[in-house]
Amino acid sequence: MPRLYGFDNQALTRVRAEEQQVVREAVGRLRAGQSQAAVAAWMTAEGHRGTMGGEWTSMTLGRLLDNPAIAGLDRDPVSGELRETGREALITPEEFRWLQQRPGRPGSARSAEDREPDYDYWLSGGLALCGNCGQQLTGGRTSARTPSYRCPATFEGRGGCGKIRITASLLEDHVAEHVLGELMRPGAQAALEQVQAALAAEAEQVRERIADMEKSRTELAEPYAAGQLSRSAYVAVDQQVTASTKKERARLRFLEQAVNVPLGGVEDLARWWEHAPSSSKRGLAVLLLKRVEVRSARARGVRDVDDRVTLTWHSPVAA
Template sequence: MPRLYGFDNQALTRVRGQERQVVREAVSRIRAGQSQAEAAAWMTAEGHRGTMGGEWTSMTLGRLLDNPAIAGLERDPDTGELRETGREALITPEEFRWLQQRPGRRGGIRSIERREDDYEYLFSDGLTVCADCGQRMTGSRTGAGTPSYRCQSNFEGRGGCGKIRINAPRLEDHVAEYILGELARPGAQAALEAARKSMAAEAQEGVVRIAALEGKRTELAAPYAQGQLSRDSFVAADRRIGQELRTERARLRYLEQAVDVPLGGVEDLARWWEHAPFSTKRGLAVLLLEMIEVRPARARGVRDVDDRVTLTWRTALAA
């Protein structure tokens, strides 16, 4: 069986750096508006070939982009829900979900479904947390299709209480007002640069920890293969390391958003925010904020968000 493009081995524990960059560039092109066929044509024109030596087509690229392993994910066999594996990835889970939901997508298990307009959640991936249980909130549509942030419990019983949900556009507009206020303060640029430097150092420490955990995972194989470690002990140790890897990789993705954001002077902040790239707005939010904490609504049906949200600021400037 041929290896999956971007990975060195069948266990998907080692990536090929050059192939990962090719996949990331292809995904970036698709997100920028190119078709899947155009992205595949670019890969072929640049001399990139599949693992069996064939040229890339819309179909072969589509099969690769439909595989959750490229985002460090897998599907639960019973529920079909995506869950993190703790393995190294070619793209982020958010990018993978966007690829599955993008307008005009062909092929894959969801191609025959009518999809809602895609919504990019600005404050997901660990920034927004549930005040009741401390679990990070994720983007999730309501039964009526409204984008929201929700505290979710998952199929293995991990996760949060599953009780709190808040309208995504209202929360994002509310937090954006405060972010713009902080950006308008004197000295904001210097404070952001200091925050970015600190987070870049933390990100590098995370890379080292991930490499060490991957080494431990690899070292487990030898004693298990030689019969020195029982299957139960091997599975338990591998699961524990996998959980640590999931935590470290999620934190690293979170930090990288802030490290990569461009910083520069902007005169009309409100107008700039309205049209700024999604990645820039999210990166600035991560630089400025440690946490967006969401409390339960006062009563069922209450839509106001002001008294439900507490912002914990990262920078020394923020109050």
């Protein structure tokens, strides 16, 4: 089976930077109004080829852009709803959702009637955690098709407890209420700008660590190719570097959500929040909150979340 364009391996744990840039440029051209056929023609004219060496067509480009893996997502096998995987991504989840909803989009193999409308779980991606085991909560629908956050029993090879689930609207409304309360406090914007600067500095440090890891991976290949390093030793170190790089990239994606929030020029953050896109809400929540921990309900069916959700804030001003 050929690899997915933009990735180095079948596990989708390593991105090919040059192919990622091609996909990003293609998406940018689509968002600027070019047709899918025109973008495919541009890719071919520039000498870009698919993983099997073929030229790009509207159909082959459409299949790539219809694959949620390019945005670090997959579809729930029951509901067909998008959910985050924590894997590497070529584009953002928001860009992928735009691709699926864009005007004039060629029909995909799976019609919208076959699946539930996608729900944007804006507390996913590392902010909402299981209060029992510390695992990241992921979005997904219940058997009754209600959007919820849950602790997965397994996640990327690491097991969560699988015991926590909370209705998405209950948790999101609870967090939004407290976030809005903090945004209306005097000095909130100045405090947020300080946190944003600190997180931007951390993000740069993470990028440097990722670059060092990738450099070490390249340097490791030379003694292996020269027969100075056994295959077992090479594989063991490569797996360790891959795991560390993956963890750092996940942290970088989390930080970038906050770093990219457009605070400048916003006079009334509370009013801005009401109409902000989910990506901006997520980023602003990351600026304010270190984590949102969810514990088990007192009893089955209890909808009160005050006693089962703990918010940990970044700044004393927002505490």
